[in-house]
Amino acid sequence: MTSTLNAVTNPRWLDETEMAAWRAFLSTAHLLERRIEEQLKAAAGLTHPQYEILVRLADAPGRQMRMTELAKGVIVSKSALTYQITQLERAGLVERTTCPEDDRGVLAVLTDAGTACLERTAPGHLEVVREYLIDHLTRDELETMTTAMRRTEQALRQ
Amino acid sequence: MTSTLNAVTNPRWLDETEMAAWRAFLSTAHLLERRIEEQLKAAAGLTHPQYEILVRLADAPGRQMRMTELAKGVIVSKSALTYQITQLERAGLVERTTCPEDDRGVLAVLTDAGTACLERTAPGHLEVVREYLIDHLTRDELETMTTAMRRTEQALRQ
DNA sequence: CTCCATTGGTTCAGATTTGAACTAGTACTC
DNA sequence: GAGTACTAGTTCAAATCTGAACCAATGGAG
Numbered sequence A, B: 001m002t003s004t005l006n007a008v009t010n011p012r013w014l015d016e017t018e019m020a021a022w023r024a025f026l027s028t029a030h031l032l033e034r035r036i037e038e039q040l041k042a043a044a045g046l047t048h049p050q051y052e053i054l055v056r057l058a059d060a061p062g063r064q065m066r067m068t069e070l071a072k073g074v075i076v077s078k079s080a081l082t083y084q085i086t087q088l089e090r091a092g093l094v095e096r097t098t099c100p101e102d103d104r105g106v107l108a109v110l111t112d113a114g115t116a117c118l119e120r121t122a123p124g125h126l127e128v129v130r131e132y133l134i135d136h137l138t139r140d141e142l143e144t145m146t147t148a149m150r151r152t153e154q155a156l157r158q
Numbered sequence C: 001c002t003c004c005a006t007t008g009g010t011t012c013a014g015a016t017t018t019g020a021a022c023t024a025g026t027a028c029t030c
Numbered sequence D: 001g002a003g004t005a006c007t008a009g010t011t012c013a014a015a016t017c018t019g020a021a022c023c024a025a026t027g028g029a030g
Helices: A016-044 A048-059 A067-074 A078-090 A112-132 A139-156 B016-044 B048-059 B067-074 B078-090 B112-132 B139-156
Strands: A064-066 A094-098 A106-110 B064-066 B094-098 B106-110
Touching: A016 A048, A016 A112, A016 B016, A016 B139, A048 A064, A048 A067, A048 A078, A048 A094, A048 A106, A048 A112, A064 A067, A067 A078, A067 A106, A078 A094, A106 A112, A112 B139, A139 B016, A139 B112, A139 B139, B016 B048, B016 B112, B048 B064, B048 B067, B048 B078, B048 B094, B048 B106, B048 B112, B064 B067, B067 B078, B067 B106, B078 B094, B106 B112
Parallel strands: none
Antiparallel strands: A064 A106, A094 A106, B064 B106, B094 B106
Protein backbone atom coordinates (compact mmCIF):
# COMPACT_ATOMS: atom_id res chain seq x y z
CA MET A 1 0.00 0.00 0.00
CA THR A 2 1.55 3.29 -1.10
CA SER A 3 0.85 6.74 0.24
CA THR A 4 -1.61 9.05 -1.46
CA LEU A 5 1.16 11.59 -1.86
CA ASN A 6 3.96 10.03 -3.82
CA ALA A 7 5.74 10.15 -7.13
CA VAL A 8 3.51 7.51 -8.69
CA THR A 9 0.83 10.05 -9.38
CA ASN A 10 3.09 13.06 -9.81
CA PRO A 11 6.82 12.87 -10.51
CA ARG A 12 7.42 16.29 -8.99
CA TRP A 13 6.47 14.96 -5.57
CA LEU A 14 8.66 12.62 -3.54
CA ASP A 15 9.38 9.00 -4.34
CA GLU A 16 9.19 6.23 -1.73
CA THR A 17 12.78 6.61 -0.56
CA GLU A 18 12.58 10.38 -0.31
CA MET A 19 9.25 10.35 1.46
CA ALA A 20 10.48 7.72 3.91
CA ALA A 21 13.49 9.85 4.76
CA TRP A 22 11.40 12.97 5.23
CA ARG A 23 8.80 11.22 7.38
CA ALA A 24 11.41 9.58 9.60
CA PHE A 25 13.25 12.87 10.00
CA LEU A 26 10.09 14.74 10.89
CA SER A 27 8.83 12.21 13.41
CA THR A 28 12.19 11.93 15.10
CA ALA A 29 12.54 15.69 15.34
CA HIS A 30 9.11 16.09 16.94
CA LEU A 31 9.38 13.17 19.32
CA LEU A 32 12.83 14.20 20.44
CA GLU A 33 11.67 17.76 20.95
CA ARG A 34 8.95 16.52 23.28
CA ARG A 35 11.34 14.41 25.32
CA ILE A 36 13.78 17.25 25.65
CA GLU A 37 11.08 19.69 26.65
CA GLU A 38 9.79 17.29 29.28
CA GLN A 39 13.22 16.61 30.75
CA LEU A 40 14.29 20.25 30.90
CA LYS A 41 11.03 21.31 32.49
CA ALA A 42 11.27 18.63 35.15
CA ALA A 43 14.97 19.03 35.88
CA ALA A 44 15.40 22.80 35.73
CA GLY A 45 12.10 24.49 34.96
CA LEU A 46 13.50 25.58 31.61
CA THR A 47 12.01 25.39 28.13
CA HIS A 48 14.20 24.18 25.30
CA PRO A 49 14.52 27.65 23.74
CA GLN A 50 15.56 29.02 27.12
CA TYR A 51 18.18 26.33 27.47
CA GLU A 52 19.47 27.07 23.97
CA ILE A 53 19.79 30.74 24.86
CA LEU A 54 21.93 29.89 27.86
CA VAL A 55 24.13 27.61 25.73
CA ARG A 56 24.67 30.24 23.06
CA LEU A 57 25.55 32.88 25.61
CA ALA A 58 27.90 30.54 27.45
CA ASP A 59 29.77 29.89 24.21
CA ALA A 60 29.91 33.55 23.20
CA PRO A 61 32.94 35.74 23.97
CA GLY A 62 32.23 37.65 27.16
CA ARG A 63 29.16 35.48 27.66
CA GLN A 64 27.15 38.10 25.87
CA MET A 65 25.38 38.55 22.56
CA ARG A 66 23.28 41.03 20.66
CA MET A 67 19.58 40.25 20.61
CA THR A 68 19.26 39.83 16.88
CA GLU A 69 22.30 37.60 16.59
CA LEU A 70 21.02 35.48 19.44
CA ALA A 71 17.60 35.20 17.85
CA LYS A 72 19.17 33.96 14.63
CA GLY A 73 21.26 31.43 16.52
CA VAL A 74 18.37 30.01 18.47
CA ILE A 75 16.13 30.25 15.37
CA VAL A 76 13.27 32.13 16.91
CA SER A 77 11.52 35.41 16.11
CA LYS A 78 12.80 38.67 17.55
CA SER A 79 9.68 39.07 19.65
CA ALA A 80 9.97 35.56 21.04
CA LEU A 81 13.53 36.29 22.07
CA THR A 82 12.49 39.56 23.74
CA TYR A 83 9.94 37.57 25.72
CA GLN A 84 12.33 34.80 26.71
CA ILE A 85 15.13 37.14 27.71
CA THR A 86 12.65 38.92 29.97
CA GLN A 87 11.76 35.57 31.54
CA LEU A 88 15.41 34.63 32.02
CA GLU A 89 16.16 38.06 33.43
CA ARG A 90 13.35 37.60 35.94
CA ALA A 91 14.91 34.27 36.91
CA GLY A 92 18.27 35.99 37.37
CA LEU A 93 20.02 33.90 34.71
CA VAL A 94 20.55 36.68 32.18
CA GLU A 95 20.90 40.46 32.29
CA ARG A 96 20.31 43.13 29.68
CA THR A 97 23.00 45.70 28.96
CA THR A 98 22.89 48.55 26.50
CA CYS A 99 25.38 48.08 23.70
CA PRO A 100 28.32 50.54 23.86
CA GLU A 101 28.83 50.80 20.08
CA ASP A 102 25.17 51.14 19.14
CA ASP A 103 22.62 52.89 21.30
CA ARG A 104 19.81 50.91 19.68
CA GLY A 105 21.42 47.62 20.56
CA VAL A 106 20.90 45.42 23.59
CA LEU A 107 23.35 42.88 24.89
CA ALA A 108 22.07 39.80 26.68
CA VAL A 109 24.65 38.78 29.25
CA LEU A 110 24.80 35.44 31.05
CA THR A 111 25.02 35.92 34.83
CA ASP A 112 26.99 33.70 37.18
CA ALA A 113 23.71 32.17 38.24
CA GLY A 114 22.97 31.49 34.58
CA THR A 115 26.32 29.81 34.11
CA ALA A 116 25.76 27.72 37.21
CA CYS A 117 22.28 26.78 36.06
CA LEU A 118 23.60 25.66 32.69
CA GLU A 119 26.39 23.60 34.24
CA ARG A 120 23.87 21.96 36.52
CA THR A 121 21.39 21.29 33.73
CA ALA A 122 23.56 20.30 30.78
CA PRO A 123 24.46 16.73 31.85
CA GLY A 124 20.85 15.65 32.23
CA HIS A 125 19.89 17.28 28.98
CA LEU A 126 22.77 15.81 27.00
CA GLU A 127 21.98 12.43 28.52
CA VAL A 128 18.56 12.60 26.83
CA VAL A 129 20.12 13.60 23.51
CA ARG A 130 22.52 10.70 23.85
CA GLU A 131 19.95 8.14 24.97
CA TYR A 132 17.35 8.90 22.32
CA LEU A 133 19.44 10.03 19.38
CA ILE A 134 23.22 9.67 19.50
CA ASP A 135 23.39 6.16 20.95
CA HIS A 136 21.21 4.83 18.16
CA LEU A 137 23.55 5.99 15.41
CA THR A 138 26.81 4.40 14.29
CA ARG A 139 29.87 6.56 13.93
CA ASP A 140 29.45 6.49 10.17
CA GLU A 141 25.82 7.51 10.36
CA LEU A 142 26.78 10.29 12.74
CA GLU A 143 29.31 11.69 10.31
CA THR A 144 27.04 11.29 7.32
CA MET A 145 24.30 13.12 9.16
CA THR A 146 26.58 15.95 10.18
CA THR A 147 27.82 16.69 6.67
CA ALA A 148 24.35 16.29 5.18
CA MET A 149 22.62 18.44 7.79
CA ARG A 150 25.28 21.13 7.55
CA ARG A 151 24.69 21.30 3.83
CA THR A 152 20.93 21.69 4.28
CA GLU A 153 21.49 24.21 7.05
CA GLN A 154 23.55 26.30 4.64
CA ALA A 155 20.76 26.19 2.08
CA LEU A 156 18.15 27.10 4.68
CA ARG A 157 20.15 30.08 5.90
CA GLN A 158 20.43 31.14 2.25
CA MET B 1 38.20 26.80 20.31
CA THR B 2 35.96 24.09 21.76
CA SER B 3 32.49 24.48 23.16
CA THR B 4 31.92 24.89 26.86
CA LEU B 5 29.79 21.79 26.81
CA ASN B 6 31.84 18.93 25.47
CA ALA B 7 33.49 15.69 26.44
CA VAL B 8 36.79 17.32 27.29
CA THR B 9 35.50 18.40 30.66
CA ASN B 10 33.07 15.53 31.19
CA PRO B 11 33.20 12.26 29.27
CA ARG B 12 29.49 11.62 29.80
CA TRP B 13 28.63 14.61 27.62
CA LEU B 14 29.02 14.63 23.85
CA ASP B 15 32.30 14.65 21.95
CA GLU B 16 32.97 16.98 19.02
CA THR B 17 31.51 14.67 16.40
CA GLU B 18 28.40 13.90 18.40
CA MET B 19 27.79 17.52 19.30
CA ALA B 20 28.28 18.60 15.70
CA ALA B 21 25.71 16.06 14.53
CA TRP B 22 23.20 17.10 17.17
CA ARG B 23 23.64 20.81 16.48
CA ALA B 24 23.30 20.39 12.73
CA PHE B 25 20.23 18.21 13.17
CA LEU B 26 18.59 20.67 15.52
CA SER B 27 19.26 23.75 13.40
CA THR B 28 18.06 22.06 10.25
CA ALA B 29 14.89 20.86 11.91
CA HIS B 30 14.06 24.33 13.23
CA LEU B 31 14.92 26.21 10.06
CA LEU B 32 13.01 23.78 7.89
CA GLU B 33 10.03 23.99 10.19
CA ARG B 34 9.95 27.75 9.75
CA ARG B 35 10.15 27.54 5.98
CA ILE B 36 7.39 24.98 5.85
CA GLU B 37 5.18 26.98 8.17
CA GLU B 38 5.68 30.09 6.08
CA GLN B 39 4.95 28.33 2.78
CA LEU B 40 1.83 26.54 4.03
CA LYS B 41 0.43 29.70 5.58
CA ALA B 42 0.95 31.69 2.39
CA ALA B 43 -0.26 29.03 -0.02
CA ALA B 44 -3.20 27.54 1.84
CA GLY B 45 -3.69 29.29 5.17
CA LEU B 46 -2.73 26.07 6.93
CA THR B 47 -0.33 25.45 9.80
CA HIS B 48 2.04 22.52 9.55
CA PRO B 49 0.16 20.45 12.16
CA GLN B 50 -3.06 21.07 10.24
CA TYR B 51 -1.45 19.91 7.01
CA GLU B 52 -0.12 16.81 8.75
CA ILE B 53 -3.61 15.98 10.01
CA LEU B 54 -4.96 16.13 6.47
CA VAL B 55 -2.16 13.87 5.21
CA ARG B 56 -2.75 11.27 7.91
CA LEU B 57 -6.47 11.22 7.27
CA ALA B 58 -5.98 10.97 3.50
CA ASP B 59 -3.76 7.92 3.99
CA ALA B 60 -6.12 6.26 6.50
CA PRO B 61 -8.67 3.64 5.40
CA GLY B 62 -12.02 5.39 4.92
CA ARG B 63 -10.19 8.71 5.28
CA GLN B 64 -10.97 8.61 8.98
CA MET B 65 -9.15 8.12 12.24
CA ARG B 66 -9.74 8.07 15.96
CA MET B 67 -8.63 11.23 17.76
CA THR B 68 -6.05 9.58 19.98
CA GLU B 69 -4.48 7.62 17.14
CA LEU B 70 -4.32 10.76 15.06
CA ALA B 71 -2.73 12.72 17.90
CA LYS B 72 -0.02 10.06 18.22
CA GLY B 73 0.60 10.13 14.48
CA VAL B 74 0.94 13.88 14.28
CA ILE B 75 2.86 13.93 17.59
CA VAL B 76 0.82 16.51 19.38
CA SER B 77 -1.09 16.57 22.66
CA LYS B 78 -4.71 15.41 22.78
CA SER B 79 -5.89 18.90 23.59
CA ALA B 80 -3.95 20.40 20.70
CA LEU B 81 -5.59 17.90 18.38
CA THR B 82 -9.05 18.71 19.73
CA TYR B 83 -8.34 22.36 19.02
CA GLN B 84 -7.02 21.79 15.51
CA ILE B 85 -9.82 19.44 14.50
CA THR B 86 -12.26 22.12 15.57
CA GLN B 87 -10.43 24.62 13.37
CA LEU B 88 -10.41 22.24 10.41
CA GLU B 89 -14.07 21.45 10.96
CA ARG B 90 -14.83 25.15 10.90
CA ALA B 91 -12.98 25.36 7.58
CA GLY B 92 -15.01 22.46 6.25
CA LEU B 93 -12.00 20.23 5.67
CA VAL B 94 -12.77 17.66 8.36
CA GLU B 95 -15.88 16.40 10.12
CA ARG B 96 -16.38 14.71 13.47
CA THR B 97 -18.35 11.46 13.68
CA THR B 98 -19.15 9.44 16.77
CA CYS B 99 -17.42 6.10 16.69
CA PRO B 100 -19.83 3.15 16.17
CA GLU B 101 -17.87 0.64 18.28
CA ASP B 102 -17.12 2.95 21.19
CA ASP B 103 -19.50 5.68 22.33
CA ARG B 104 -16.63 7.57 23.92
CA GLY B 105 -14.72 7.66 20.67
CA VAL B 106 -14.69 10.33 18.00
CA LEU B 107 -13.73 9.79 14.38
CA ALA B 108 -12.18 12.62 12.43
CA VAL B 109 -13.22 12.24 8.79
CA LEU B 110 -11.64 14.02 5.84
CA THR B 111 -14.27 15.75 3.71
CA ASP B 112 -14.15 16.06 -0.07
CA ALA B 113 -13.17 19.69 0.42
CA GLY B 114 -10.38 18.48 2.70
CA THR B 115 -9.15 16.03 0.08
CA ALA B 116 -9.26 18.74 -2.57
CA CYS B 117 -7.40 21.15 -0.31
CA LEU B 118 -4.68 18.59 0.32
CA GLU B 119 -4.28 17.78 -3.36
CA ARG B 120 -4.04 21.46 -4.12
CA THR B 121 -1.55 22.12 -1.33
CA ALA B 122 0.72 19.08 -1.41
CA PRO B 123 2.81 19.95 -4.49
CA GLY B 124 3.89 23.33 -3.15
CA HIS B 125 4.63 21.88 0.25
CA LEU B 126 6.63 18.96 -1.08
CA GLU B 127 8.51 21.34 -3.31
CA VAL B 128 9.79 23.10 -0.20
CA VAL B 129 10.78 19.79 1.40
CA ARG B 130 12.59 18.89 -1.80
CA GLU B 131 14.28 22.25 -2.30
CA TYR B 132 15.57 22.69 1.23
CA LEU B 133 16.15 19.12 2.35
CA ILE B 134 15.91 16.29 -0.17
CA ASP B 135 17.81 17.92 -3.02
CA HIS B 136 20.81 18.54 -0.77
CA LEU B 137 21.24 14.87 0.10
CA THR B 138 22.77 12.14 -2.01
CA ARG B 139 20.89 8.88 -2.47
CA ASP B 140 23.23 7.22 0.01
CA GLU B 141 22.75 9.92 2.60
CA LEU B 142 19.01 9.66 2.10
CA GLU B 143 19.03 5.96 2.80
CA THR B 144 21.41 6.27 5.72
CA MET B 145 19.18 8.91 7.22
CA THR B 146 16.05 6.84 6.79
CA THR B 147 17.40 3.77 8.55
CA ALA B 148 19.02 5.84 11.28
CA MET B 149 15.97 8.01 11.91
CA ARG B 150 13.66 5.01 11.92
CA ARG B 151 15.81 3.44 14.59
CA THR B 152 15.68 6.55 16.76
CA GLU B 153 11.97 6.90 16.13
CA GLN B 154 11.48 3.37 17.47
CA ALA B 155 13.42 4.24 20.60
CA LEU B 156 11.48 7.46 21.09
CA ARG B 157 8.14 5.69 20.77
CA GLN B 158 9.41 3.17 23.34
C1' DC C 1 -25.16 -6.85 38.72
C1' DT C 2 -22.03 -3.44 40.99
C1' DC C 3 -17.73 -1.36 41.86
C1' DC C 4 -13.75 0.67 40.28
C1' DA C 5 -9.78 1.39 37.51
C1' DT C 6 -8.89 2.74 32.80
C1' DT C 7 -9.51 4.98 28.46
C1' DG C 8 -11.20 8.71 25.09
C1' DG C 9 -12.10 13.45 24.48
C1' DT C 10 -13.02 18.01 25.89
C1' DT C 11 -12.44 22.13 28.60
C1' DC C 12 -9.73 25.34 30.85
C1' DA C 13 -5.99 28.38 32.43
C1' DG C 14 -1.49 29.71 31.60
C1' DA C 15 2.62 30.06 28.78
C1' DT C 16 4.67 30.83 24.45
C1' DT C 17 5.06 32.10 19.54
C1' DT C 18 4.39 34.90 15.53
C1' DG C 19 4.01 38.91 12.45
C1' DA C 20 2.60 43.52 12.32
C1' DA C 21 2.96 48.05 14.12
C1' DC C 22 5.81 51.20 16.54
C1' DT C 23 9.96 53.78 18.54
C1' DA C 24 14.54 55.04 18.42
C1' DG C 25 18.99 55.33 16.59
C1' DT C 26 22.24 54.77 12.50
C1' DA C 27 24.07 55.71 8.08
C1' DC C 28 23.85 56.98 3.39
C1' DT C 29 23.06 60.69 -0.10
C1' DC C 30 23.10 64.99 -1.78
C1' DG D 1 24.05 69.01 7.90
C1' DA D 2 19.09 67.75 6.42
C1' DG D 3 16.45 64.05 4.58
C1' DT D 4 15.48 59.47 4.02
C1' DA D 5 16.03 54.55 4.15
C1' DC D 6 17.37 51.01 7.10
C1' DT D 7 18.36 48.40 11.41
C1' DA D 8 17.49 47.04 16.50
C1' DG D 9 14.27 46.01 19.89
C1' DT D 10 9.88 46.21 22.01
C1' DT D 11 4.92 46.05 22.29
C1' DC D 12 0.68 44.21 21.00
C1' DA D 13 -3.14 41.18 19.53
C1' DA D 14 -4.21 36.79 17.89
C1' DA D 15 -3.28 31.95 17.51
C1' DT D 16 -1.61 27.80 19.33
C1' DC D 17 0.33 24.48 22.61
C1' DT D 18 0.57 21.98 27.00
C1' DG D 19 -0.80 19.59 31.23
C1' DA D 20 -4.28 19.27 34.63
C1' DA D 21 -9.00 18.70 35.76
C1' DC D 22 -13.07 16.87 34.21
C1' DC D 23 -16.94 13.92 32.23
C1' DA D 24 -18.41 9.87 29.95
C1' DA D 25 -18.20 5.30 28.67
C1' DT D 26 -15.82 0.73 28.87
C1' DG D 27 -14.44 -3.46 30.91
C1' DG D 28 -12.96 -6.58 34.26
C1' DA D 29 -13.31 -8.58 39.24
C1' DG D 30 -15.94 -10.14 42.65
